[in-house]
Structures are given as C-alpha cells and as structure tokens.
Amino acid sequence: MAATKFDAIVVGSGMTGGWAAKELTEKGLHTLVLEAGRPIVPEKDYVEHVAPWEMPFRGMRDRKKLLQDQPIQSLCYACEETNAQFFVKDTEHPYTTEPGKPFRWIRGRQVGGRSILWGRQSYRWSDLDFTANLREGIAVDWPIRYADLAPWYDYVEDFIGISGEALGLAQLPDGKFLPPMAMNCAELAVKQAMAKHFGGERVLTIGRVAVLTETHRGRAACHYCGPCHRGCITLSYFSSVNATLPAAEKTGRLTLRPFSTVDSLIFDSNTRRISGVRVIDSQTKAALEFQAPLIFLCASTLESARILLNSTSPGFPSGLANSSGELGHNLMDHIKGGGAKGILPGQENRRSFGNRPNIAYVPRFRNVKEKQAGFLRGYGLQGEADQEGWDRGAISPAFGADFKNAISRPGHWQFTFSGYGECLPNHNNFVEIDKNTVDAWGIPSLKIHCAFGANELAIRKDMAIASAEMLAAAGAISIQPFQDDDPPGFSVHEMGTARMGRDPKTSVLNAWNQAHDIKNLFITDGSCMTSSGCVNPSLTYMALTARACDYAVDQLKRGEL
Amino acid sequence: MDRRKVLKLLLASSGLTAMPAEWVAAFRSVHAGLGSASAPRILTPRQDATVGAMAELILPQTDTPGAKAVRVNEFIDHIVADWYSDQDRVRFLAGLADVDARTQSLFKKDFVDASAEQQSEILRALGEEMAQAREALATAPRGYRGADPEPDDNFYFMFRQLTLTGYFTSEAGFTQQLREEIIPGRFDGCIPFEARTPSKSS
Numbered sequence: 001m002a003a004t005k006f007d008a009i010v011v012g013s014g015m016t017g018g019w020a021a022k023e024l025t026e027k028g029l030h031t032l033v034l035e036a037g038r039p040i041v042p043e044k045d046y047v048e049h050v051a052p053w054e055m056p057f058r059g060m061r062d063r064k065k066l067l068q069d070q071p072i073q074s075l076c077y078a079c080e081e082t083n084a085q086f087f088v089k090d091t092e093h094p095y096t097t098e099p100g101k102p103f104r105w106i107r108g109r110q111v112g113g114r115s116i117l118w119g120r121q122s123y124r125w126s127d128l129d130f131t132a133n134l135r136e137g138i139a140v141d142w143p144i145r146y147a148d149l150a151p152w153y154d155y156v157e158d159f160i161g162i163s164g165e166a167l168g169l170a171q172l173p174d175g176k177f178l179p180p181m182a183m184n185c186a187e188l189a190v191k192q193a194m195a196k197h198f199g200g201e202r203v204l205t206i207g208r209v210a211v212l213t214e215t216h217r218g219r220a221a222c223h224y225c226g227p228c229h230r231g232c233i234t235l236s237y238f239s240s241v242n243a244t245l246p247a248a249e250k251t252g253r254l255t256l257r258p259f260s261t262v263d264s265l266i267f268d269s270n271t272r273r274i275s276g277v278r279v280i281d282s283q284t285k286a287a288l289e290f291q292a293p294l295i296f297l298c299a300s301t302l303e304s305a306r307i308l309l310n311s312t313s314p315g316f317p318s319g320l321a322n323s324s325g326e327l328g329h330n331l332m333d334h335i336k337g338g339g340a341k342g343i344l345p346g347q348e349n350r351r352s353f354g355n356r357p358n359i360a361y362v363p364r365f366r367n368v369k370e371k372q373a374g375f376l377r378g379y380g381l382q383g384e385a386d387q388e389g390w391d392r393g394a395i396s397p398a399f400g401a402d403f404k405n406a407i408s409r410p411g412h413w414q415f416t417f418s419g420y421g422e423c424l425p426n427h428n429n430f431v432e433i434d435k436n437t438v439d440a441w442g443i444p445s446l447k448i449h450c451a452f453g454a455n456e457l458a459i460r461k462d463m464a465i466a467s468a469e470m471l472a473a474a475g476a477i478s479i480q481p482f483q484d485d486d487p488p489g490f491s492v493h494e495m496g497t498a499r500m501g502r503d504p505k506t507s508v509l510n511a512w513n514q515a516h517d518i519k520n521l522f523i524t525d526g527s528c529m530t531s532s533g534c535v536n537p538s539l540t541y542m543a544l545t546a547r548a549c550d551y552a553v554d555q556l557k558r559g560e561l
Numbered sequence: 562m563d564r565r566k567v568l569k570l571l572l573a574s575s576g577l578t579a580m581p582a583e584w585v586a587a588f589r590s591v592h593a594g595l596g597s598a599s600a601p602r603i604l605t606p607r608q609d610a611t612v613g614a615m616a617e618l619i620l621p622q623t624d625t626p627g628a629k630a631v632r633v634n635e636f637i638d639h640i641v642a643d644w645y646s647d648q649d650r651v652r653f654l655a656g657l658a659d660v661d662a663r664t665q666s667l668f669k670k671d672f673v674d675a676s677a678e679q680q681s682e683i684l685r686a687l688g689e690e691m692a693q694a695r696e697a698l699a700t701a702p703r704g705y706r707g708a709d710p711e712p713d714d715n716f717y718f719m720f721r722q723l724t725l726t727g728y729f730t731s732e733a734g735f736t737q738q739l740r741e742e743i744i745p746g747r748f749d750g751c752i753p754f755e756a757r758t759p760s761k762s763s
Contacts, residue, residue: 051743052730058636059730063644182750224748341707347751354748390729390739394722395695395711397688399619399681404627407725408738409754416706480707 006032006255007556008294009277011262011307014113015538016525016545017298018240019156021248021256023549024296029556030253032290033245034260036282037109040116040241046231047082055081076106076492078117078229086116086229092440096447103448104489105302111258112241113300114492115538117229120210120237120357122162123380123535124153124173128368133531136376139330139425140501142530143511146173152543159247160238160542161216163358164208172363172535179213180206184352186344186385186413187360193474194362202365202470204383207358210238210539219243226355237357259283261441264311265295265320265521273520273561274320280441294520294556298545301331301526302431305497306446309433321498321515327508329430330496331448332423332532335456337486338463339381339418342476351387351410359384362417362470364534366462375458379421379534381467388412415471419463422534423488424455425496450488493537495526513548520561524548599635603642603650608657610673612637615660616724618680626733628724636727637720649719656716660687687717694718 007029010020017033024031052059061081066074073079073087088107097103108114127146134141150173157176166174183191183206191204211222219242220234228237235242248254259282266289268275274295279288297304305328311320319327360383366372388411393403434447452460464481471479488494501507504516513528515521524545526537533540555561601609616628616637628634641653660683664672668679675683694712701710712718728734735741749756 049743051732052735053732055730056639057644058726060640060644060726182748185751188751222748224745225743339706349754350751351754352748352750353752354745356748356750390725391722394718394725395691396721397685397692399684399688401621401623404620404623404738408729418706480703482703482705482707484705 003255004288004290006030006290006292008032008296009034009290009292010296010298011277012113012298012300012303012525013111013240013245013256014108014298014300014525015115015118015240016541017113017296018115018244018248019542019545020296020298020524020549021240021254022244023546024294024553025248025251025253027549027553028253029294029553030255031248032255032257032292033248034262034277034279034290035109035111035113035256035258036261037111037113037258039256039258040111042231042233042235042241046233048225048227048230048232050082050230057081072104073106075104075490078119080227080230083117083230086110093445094437094439095445096434096437098447098449101449101451102487102489103450104487105448105494106489106492107300107303111245111256112239115239116231116241118239118492118538119536120228121359121361121382121536122157122160122164122175122208122210122539123363124175125149125533125535125540126171126173128171128364129531129533132377133425138376138531139427140499140503140506140530143500143502143507148511149540149543149547152547153539156539156542156546159217160210160243160539161212161219162208162210162539163213165205167203167205167363169203169363171368175208177208178216181209181211181213181356181358182206183360184356184385185347185350186387186415187383189344189347189413190383190385190415190470190474191360194470197473198365198470201369202362202466204360204362207361207382209358211357212236217243222357224354224356226357228357260288261443262299262307263287263441263443264307265297267311267313267315267320267518269313269315272315272518274518280443282441285441294552294561295522296545296549296552297521297523298525301494301497302446302448304523304525304527305431306433306443308498309431309446310444316517321508321517321521323517324505324508326427326499326506328432328497329427330425330499331429331431331450331488331494332425332496332529333450333488334491334493334532334534335379335421335423335452335460335486335488336419336491337484338379338421338460338467338482339416340464340467340471340479340481341414341416342468342471342474342479344385344413344415344474344476347413348387348411366459366466372462375455375462376424377422377455377459377534379419379459379463381417381419381463381470383415383417385413385415388414415474415476417463417467417470419460419467420491420493420534420536421456421459421463423532424453425499425531426453429488431497448489452488493526493532495529495532495537498523498527499530500528501530512551513544514552519555522548522552601635601638604634604638607671607673608654609634609638611657611660611671612720614673614680615684615720616727618677618684619721619724620728625737628728631728631731631733633724633727633731636731637723640723652714653716653719656720659716684717691715691717691721 013035309319362381366378393407498508
C-alpha cells in the first residue's frame with residue numbers, strides 16, 4: 001500500500017507549489033505534492049514546434065469545440081489551437097457570478113498548473129508597493145517590507161534565470177539579470193523618443209522575463225521559436241515542470257501524486273492543527289486521506305480559498321483559518337484594457353529575425369515622485385511592436401503575383417501600449433461557496449463577486465491617455481487610444497483571498513504566510529497578497545514561498561509547529 | 562535523430578546561431594500527420610473548382626507555389642464546413658453562387674470556364690464592392706484594442722481572409738514564400754530586410 005504519511009504536504013504543483021516542493025525536499029522533508037490534474041511529460045505533451053500547417057484549423061482553433069467545452073478558457077490569449085488541453089474544461093469546472101459582474105477565471109489543471117502557460121514577465125515589488133496601504137489608510141498594512149523579501153528575490157531569480165536590463169529605479173528594483181534581449185526597430189525608436197520627451201520619468205526598457213538568454217543551471221538558452229505557452233522542450237523558460245519539480249525530484253524525497261483533487265483540509269480541534277488532507281482521486285473518484293505535520297496550500301488564489309471555505313468544522317464554521325472573516329475577501333486582479341496603438345513610419349526596409357518571447361515595458365511612473373490627480377497608485381505599460389504581416393492583404397482589392405510578393409514582405413511598424421494597473425483591496429470583492437453548484441468531482445464551487453471600482457477605472461482611462469502621448473512623442477500616426485472593458489480575472493493575476501497582515505483579527509496570514517489560526521498551515525499562492533501592486537505577480541509569490549518554506553522548516557525543527 | 566538526442570545537444574550548446582533543419586524535423590515528428598488530399602466535405606466539385614481558381618488568381622504560382630498547389634481549396638472547405646457559423650456558411654455559399662451569376666451575366670459562362678482576363682474583371686468588381694463596404698464602416702465603432710472595423714459579412718473579404726490564411730500557413734507559403742522558420746535559433750532586433758538568413762527548407 002502506498003504511503004499516506006509524509007513530513008509535508010503541498011497542495012498544488014504550479015508556480016508556488018513547485019517552489020514549495022523544491023525548498024521542502026531540499027531541506028530534508030519527505031514531501032507529498034498533490035496535483036488535481038494529469039502528469040505532464042515534456043517530450044510528449046509540449047507542442048511549441050507544431051507548425052501551422054500541422055494544425056487542422058491552421059491556428060484559428062477548433063472554434064465550435066472551444067465554444068462548447070471551454071467558452072471561458074478560450075477567451076485567454078494563451079489558449080491556442082495546440083494547447084487548449086493545458087486549460088480546464090469549463091464544463092467540468094463551473095463557477096457562478098452575479099449578473100452584470102463577470103469574472104473570468106482562467107485555470108490550468110495539470111502538473112505544473114498555469115506555470116506552463118504564464119506570461120513570464122518578472123518584476124520585483126518595492127516599498128512604494130509594500131507601504132501603500134499604510135500610507136493611504138486602505139485595507140491593512142503589509143506585515144513585511146522590501147528588505148524582508150529582497151534576499152528571497154535574489155534567491156529565486158538566481159535559480160529561475162531572468163533576462164533584463166538594470167535601470168536603477170526605486171519603484172522597480174533591479175534583480176540578478178541574465179543579458180537582456182534585444183529591442184526591435186520600433187522599440188528602439190520609441191525608447192529614444194521617450195528619453196527625449198519625458199526627461200527620465202517615463203522610460204522604455206526590454207521586458208524582464210523568465211526566459212534564458214544564456215545557458216543557466218543546466219537549462220539551454222532560448223531558441224526563439226516564440227510560443228512559450230505551448231511548452232519548451234529545451235526548458236528555456238521557467239515553469240515548475242521545467243525547473244523546480246525536477247530539482248525536488250532530484251532529492252529523492254518528492255512524491256508527486258497527479259489526479260489528486262483536494263476536497264478539504266481536516267482540522268483537529270484538540271491540537272488546533274491540520275491533521276490531514278481529504279483527496280478525491282480525479283480518475284476513480286475514490287476518497288483518500290493523507291497526513292503530514294506541515295501543510296503548504298499552493299492551489300492558486302481562488303482554489304485555495306475554495307478549499308478552506310469548504311473545510312468547515314464546529315471550530316471554524318465559516319471556513320478554516322477564518323476567525324478574521326477575511327477569508328475569500330479582498331479579491332483583486334490587475335485592471336487592464338487601457339492603452340493605445342499607432343503606426344511608426346519609416347524603417348520599412350528593416351525587420352527583426354526570430355520570435356522573441358518578450359515585450360517592451362514602461363515601469364510605473366504615476367504617483368511615484370509626485371501625487372497624481374484622479375487616482376491612487378499606478379500601472380506599468382507593456383509595449384508590443386511588430387510589422388504588419390500578410391494578413392493586411394485581406395482587405396486590399398489587389399491580387400496576382402505582385403500582390404503576393406508585396407504582402408510577403410513586412411509592412412509598417414506598429415506599436416501598441418497596454419497597461420496592467422493596480423487594483424485596490426476591497427472587502428466587498430469576495431468569493432463564497434455556491435452550495436447549488438458542484439464540479440465534476442462533487443466539490444461545491446465558488447460564487448465570485450468582483451468588480452473594478454472608480455480608482456481602477458480612472459487608472460484604465462489614464463493608461464489610454466498616457467499611451468497616446470508617448471506614441472505621439474515618438475512620431476506615430478493613426479494613433480488609436482482604447483479602453484476595453486476587460487472584466488476582472490482577465491489579467492490572470494487574481495490575488496488577495498487570504499491576506500497577510502499584522503493583526504489576526506483583520507488578516508488570515510502572518511508575516512511568514514502562516515495562518516494566524518493554525519500554526520502548521522502555510523498559504524503562499526496569490527491569496528496571501530495584501531495589496532496588488534501593478535507588476536506581474538508570480539516572481540513575488542515565488543519569493544514569498546521560498547521565504548515561508550525556510551521559516552516553516554526552521555519552526556518544524558524547533559518543534560514550534 | 563530522435564528528440565532525446567536533440568535535447569541533449571541543445572542542453573550542451575549555448576548561443577546557437579542556427580538550428581539544423583533536421584533538428585526541427587525531430588522536434589515535430591510526434592505531431593506530424595497532416596492527411597493527404599481529401600474530397601471536399603461541403604463544396605461541390607464545381608464550387609471547389611471555383612474556389613481553387615479564385616484563390617490561384619489572388620495568390621498565383623510564381624517562383625514559389627501558388628494557392629492551388631498548397632490546396633487552399635481544401636482548407637477553405639474545412640473552415641466553411643467545420644468552423645463557420647451557419648450564418649457565415651450560408652453567406653459564403655451564396656457569395657460563391659453570386660460569382661458564377663456575375664460571370665454568367667457578363668460573359669455567359671461560369672467562373673471556372675471564363676478566361677483569365679474575364680475572371681480578373683470579376684475579382685476587380687468584387688474588390689471595389691469590398692472597398693465600398695469598408696468605406697461604409699468608417700464611422701462604425703472600433704473593435705477590441707482599437708481594431709479597425711472590417712466588412713466581416715462581405716463575401717469577398719471572407720474569401721480573401723481564408724485564402725491568405727490557408728496559403729501563408731501552408732508549409733510552402735510559410736517556408737518558401739515568407740521564408741520563415743519554426744526554430745529561428747536566435748533573435749536579431751533590427752536588421753536590413755535582405756540580411757535575413759536564407760531559407761533552410763527544401
């Protein structure tokens with residue numbers, strides 16, 4: 001019979017579960033990782049080199065099938081013809097929302113979770129972010145500051161490998177970077193124009209991205225095929241499957257159990273500890289139970305909240321570790337949808353070569369030195385620049401040999417800025433268990449109540465204005481600002497449902513991601529976030545996870561858990 | 562060469578400047594399996610011939626294959642049968658019938674039997690109408706991320722979208738006409754157009 005007792009159990013094998021697995025096993029703990037989805041074998045499952053002519057719909061995706069099985073998942077840009085199997089079937093994973101308040105919950109259930117699919121942009125937080133709630137009297141103060149996390153950013157960056165450019169900006173601390181990727185013609189032009197017009201306040205840099213530009217810790221440099229979200233046989237971008245899980249495996253102390261859907265955690269009211277994890281075998285639907293003295297919940301912001309809200313007992317009638325009443329609340333996602341696009345005349349006889357899996361980036365410049373009228377906090381802008389391709393020929397009335405050759409050459413350079421903006425924590429944005437809806441395994445689903453507020457909408461509007469200003473400064477023509485009504489969830493940066501804080505009465509987790517109420521429970525996925533910042537969050541989740549593991553193992557060895 | 566060997570080589574190498582075509586083939590071997598020529602599912606032989614003739618006129622054989630050689634007609638049949646909504650399918654087939662009706666009214670024959678010059682005249686007329694349809698959208702609301710409104714219900718626009726997609730995503734269109742590569746092996750940010758590497762494809 002397979003073992004049911006371990007030194008530690010990690011729920012989830014994605015971005016943070018992979019880190020917890022690596023850290024805990026490397027520190028000597030026999031660790032069970034429970035993953036609800038299927039195993040992933042890179043050589044079999046990765047599909048990044050499938051050519052368009054090998055796809056039945058030539059990249060246009062199986063529209064009717066997606067509409068039937070994955071109507072929500074297929075709204076995500078990364079859900080393509082070859083990799084839709086890395087996203088859940090919406091039919092098996094229902095959730096509900098209020099009328100008029102849509103939330104897009106993008107999910108990946110497989111070993112590696114969404115770390116296979118992520119956008120790989122990796123930025124540090126700064127004290128501008130960690131002190132924001134305190135300065136503005138919003139929600140609760142973070143129990144940590146940049147100095148607490150800086151060494152852990154160093155630590156995870158050293159393992160992951162992040163390419164990028166050091167800028168010396170206080171609001172976006174530099175990291176340990178591999179050589180930056182090159183900019184293309186349009187990006188170089190916009191960068192120069194911005195340097196000239198914005199006096200260093202707004203700068204364009206190459207994205208800081210978890211893709212290797214040189215061999216790093218046994219993983220090969222990027223070969224610039226482009227679609228990282230389909231996998232990477234050379235392991236050149238960071239994911240659990242590509243890096244942390246193999247490191248954990250190497251210790252000989254990892255037990256990875258796919259097809260293990262966690263139903264709930266078992267609370268022992270005598271010891272006031274988690275005594276076990278209830279699991280439903282995803283394939284057989286058999287009920288199983290596993291025990292360990294240390295539990296890391298890394299199932300993702302919404303799944304971790306769901307597991308805890310589904311784990312009720314006389315001691316915790318409204319959800320485990322929820323004496324504060326904040327569990328499931330303060331759901332945030334970066335607001336996006338604001339930006340501008342334009343055409344940059346010139347350089348039509350130049351091009352780039354290769355498919356760089358990275359964008360250009362404008363670090364936050366609002367509310368950094370001077371207070372901005374109209375909204376609190378700020379946003380970063382992603383810049384996407386490329387040349388018009390053959391698809392511009394569809395609307396042309398021309399045809400014949402000359403037409404064929406003309407549209408086979410790249411056309412004008414086009415540049416699009418689009419923002420990710422900070423979302424304020426709000427108790428009224430929350431999830432609860434919807435007792436009338438269960439998933440394919442009979443586990444009650446979430447009802448999500450979430451909408452952006454006035455501050456977020458003001459940020460979105462400013463993204464469009466500032467983007468158009470920068471394009472104008474760069475001499476762009478046909479400038480089109482836009483403000484699309486992208487609903488929350490669509491940035492796939494959802495966070496905040498079990499926030500960290502100093503006071504057990506107003507927060508779920510302490511400064512070490514340890515539940516205030518239950519000493520042997522640690523939650524290190526996005527649910528721990530006390531505010532949202534405006535940068536892509538995965539790097540911060542990973543640093544918090546490694547830090548929490550270090551603390552937890554120390555406490556375990558001291559007999560404090 | 563199998564994928565394991567390729568992987569080992571890749572892990573051993575850094576700063577690749579090019580990747581042999583053979584490696585690309587090894588990576589893709591498990592995913593290959595595009596079927597050979599198949600009978601149309603929804604288009605009649607006559608419609609199929611019309612589609613093929615129109616597509617070849619738009620993207621003819623030059624020093625690289627044209628639309629017919631890469632079987633754009635099969636792709637179009639597939640999309641009309643399995644991808645289009647019922648409404649779009651009806652619209653597309655009606656547009657195709659209209660092409661023959663126009664040729665009949667002008668030249669007393671079906672499109673496929675008309676001369677190249679006569680066929681071109683039909684396409685020019687369709688192109689003018691498409692341009693007018695686009696013109697009529699000048700004040701229409703823009704799409705996601707400020708996208709230009711397009712005459713999505715204009716048959717000729719639909720046809721051109723499918724023709725271009727089918728051609729440039731075909732192996733010959735991608736590797737010979739565009740000279741793109743699945744695994745470029747490096748990234749150059751800003752180089753003269755002519756400085757690109759020659760195609761390594763067959």
